[in-house]
Amino acid sequence: MDIQNLTIEKIQEGLLAKEFSALELTENALKNIEEKEKDIHAFLNLTATLARNSAKETDGRIARGENLLPLSGVPCSLKDAILVKGAPCTAGSRILENYIAPYDATVVKKMSEAGAIIIGKTNMDEFGMGASTENSSFGPTRNPHDLRRVPGGSSGGSAASVAAGEVTLSLGEDTGGSIRQPASFCGVVGLKPTYGAVSRAGIIALASSLDQVGPFAKTTRDAEILFNVIAGKDPLDSTSIDHTYNLQPTTYNLEGLRIGVPKEYFAKGLDPQVKEVVENAILKFQSAGATIVDIELPNTKYALAAYYIINTSEASANLARYDGVRYGMHKEADNLLSEYLATRGEGLGAEVKRRIMLGTYALSEGYYDAYYVKAQKVRSLLKQDFDSAFLKVDVIMGPTSPVLPFEFGAKTHSPMEMYLVDTYTVPVNLVGLPAISLPAGTANNLPVGLHVIAPAFQEHLLFSVGEMLEHL
Amino acid sequence: MIEKKQVQHIATLARLKLTDEEVLVYQKDLSEVLDYFDILQSVNTENIEPMIHSIVQENVAREDIGVQDEPEITVAIMKLAPFVTDGFLKVKTILSFK
Numbered sequence: 104m105d106i107q108n109l110t111i112e113k114i115q116e117g118l119l120a121k122e123f124s125a126l127e128l129t130e131n132a133l134k135n136i137e138e139k140e141k142d143i144h145a146f147l148n149l150t151a152t153l154a155r156n157s158a159k160e161t162d163g164r165i166a167r168g169e170n171l172l173p174l175s176g177v178p179c180s181l182k183d184a185i186l187v188k189g190a191p192c193t194a195g196s197r198i199l200e201n202y203i204a205p206y207d208a209t210v211v212k213k214m215s216e217a218g219a220i221i222i223g224k225t226n227m228d229e230f231g232m233g234a235s236t237e238n239s240s241f242g243p244t245r246n247p248h249d250l251r252r253v254p255g256g257s258s259g260g261s262a263a264s265v266a267a268g269e270v271t272l273s274l275g276e277d278t279g280g281s282i283r284q285p286a287s288f289c290g291v292v293g294l295k296p297t298y299g300a301v302s303r304a305g306i307i308a309l310a311s312s313l314d315q316v317g318p319f320a321k322t323t324r325d326a327e328i329l330f331n332v333i334a335g336k337d338p339l340d341s342t343s344i345d346h347t348y349n350l351q352p353t354t355y356n357l358e359g360l361r362i363g364v365p366k367e368y369f370a371k372g373l374d375p376q377v378k379e380v381v382e383n384a385i386l387k388f389q390s391a392g393a394t395i396v397d398i399e400l401p402n403t404k405y406a407l408a409a410y411y412i413i414n415t416s417e418a419s420a421n422l423a424r425y426d427g428v429r430y431g432m433h434k435e436a437d438n439l440l441s442e443y444l445a446t447r448g449e450g451l452g453a454e455v456k457r458r459i460m461l462g463t464y465a466l467s468e469g470y471y472d473a474y475y476v477k478a479q480k481v482r483s484l485l486k487q488d489f490d491s492a493f494l495k496v497d498v499i500m501g502p503t504s505p506v507l508p509f510e511f512g513a514k515t516h517s518p519m520e521m522y523l524v525d526t527y528t529v530p531v532n533l534v535g536l537p538a539i540s541l542p543a544g545t546a547n548n549l550p551v552g553l554h555v556i557a558p559a560f561q562e563h564l565l566f567s568v569g570e571m572l573e574h575l
Numbered sequence: 576m577i578e579k580k581q582v583q584h585i586a587t588l589a590r591l592k593l594t595d596e597e598v599l600v601y602q603k604d605l606s607e608v609l610d611y612f613d614i615l616q617s618v619n620t621e622n623i624e625p626m627i628h629s630i631v632q633e634n635v636a637r638e639d640i641g642v643q644d645e646p647e648i649t650v651a652i653m654k655l656a657p658f659v660t661d662g663f664l665k666v667k668t669i670l671s672f673k
Binding site for chain 1: 581585586588593597607608611612614616618620624625626627628630637648654657664669
């Protein structure tokens with residue numbers, strides 16, 4: 104039985120038709136993963152017992168003739184920044200090597216209640232800092248399309264686990280592109296929801312005003328089903344929003360759709376091969392009746408600098424808790440300060456230390472206004488750009504990444520080299536808008552993603568565009 | 576180029592122990608990124624309010640009532656601590672009186 108390419112719909116059809124049981128499906132997935140992991144290394148830990156228990160529950164439902172739940176029988180993986188009770192949760196870092204999550208993240212509770220089969224925790228750049236998963240303390244993940252290349256990051260393991268057919272769905276987390284860029288590199292769908300749409304309770308935080316959890320899937324419809332399960336206000340997350348989404352399946356007849364194409368997203372720095380694939384995808388929409396509108400987002404060139412100031416500043420605060428006192432790695436020393444210095448000095452990787460220091464500097468006396476406050480003002484300017492644009496267009500399209508999936512080591516010579524990969528993805532994190540990366544084709548057999556941005560809480564528009572692209 | 580002394584100062588503020596080699600490496604890295612940040616100095620942000628959050632939210636409060644409906648979570652949390660005595664986390668001296 105080939106479970107690799109089954110959608111949620113096909114899995115549940117098969118279960119109800121008794122072609123296979125949920126337990127058989129789960130055992131098949133676990134065996135499949137064991138074989139593939141030698142090459143891919145998408146997983147850091149498997150939660151086989153949890154998975155088998157969920158499978159047995161689903162089989163019980165079927166035997167009793169009860170309705171299936173939205174994710175019944177569906178194998179899922181979760182980025183290792185998402186707490187699953189009783190399982191290790193490392194955030195890709197040595198400093199949390201021995202940390203066992205004492206509770207479930209809200210999104211995990213929701214997925215379990217929806218019948219999901221949680222197979223394991225996936226590899227990531229340490230604390231979400233990176234765009235290639237090369238910054239994991241536990242070794243990199245390989246791109247299933249070309250094992251010499253990175254899967255993207257920081258949710259590289261999640262993207263790879265779906266692309267390699269190890270699981271049907273994955274949950275990642277996106278602060279500056281960490282769902283969308285690996286989705287682009289691995290040829291799968293990846294959504295960053297509107298800020299506040301999905302609860303961050305039980306998610307290891309990187310930058311609290313930017314982080315959002317979102318779905319990876321092979322198809323838009325599957326991503327939408329998972330999104331509908333995890334979205335919703337949560338009293339445990341005071342930044343989550345009370346917004347009622349229409350949970351009916353999205354229709355995708357979009358004649359008259361106005362697509363904004365910003366010249367800033369097609370300027371210098373974009374690989375011509377990526378440009379060609381993305382432009383062809385946009386032309387397909389035009390042929391189907393959509394209107395292409397040239398727009399400008401003039402403050403785009405300041406977005407990356409503003410992003411890295413805010414990201415590092417908020418990260419320096421969020422990562423202060425890793426001090427070896429209550430959990431995680433602890434290094435003995437003569438006094439408290441020395442213990443902090445030693446624990447963090449040894450437990451945290453180079454990129455993490457770099458960013459903590461940048462953030463500490465940006466927030467320090469004498470520099471706070473020039474860096475942090477300035478960056479927050481640029482954020483306002485970016486919001487103005489998008490507000491103006493969305494008066495004229497329904498969605499905005501461009502490339503997800505300026506480059507094709509690159510080889511290991513290609514972008515680790517200097518920090519800025521890697522940061523520049525985030526050019527197109529960071530603006531929406533700063534402004535809190537939803538954006539999706541859709542598989543748009545290949546160049547040199549390497550996946551290229553189309554990046555689509557919608558106004559706040561208009562995820563259904565993104566799903567509609569995604570479904571449309573699948574049928575063009 | 577940010578000074579070595581400054582790198583060392585920031586590292587101490589951030590509670591990070593760096594070797595002498597690391598100080599040199601981070602000096603170079605931080606300088607490169609801080610130079611990139613300078614691009615923001617050319618943006619006119621006069622009369623622009625800083626945007627702290629992408630959503631408009633008021634402070635969210637709850638009743639000040641302690642709830643403990645899952646005591647096994649407390650057990651699981653305490654199990655993670657390196658040193659526990661009588662249900663308390665043990666740390667090195669915070670205040671010393673000479």
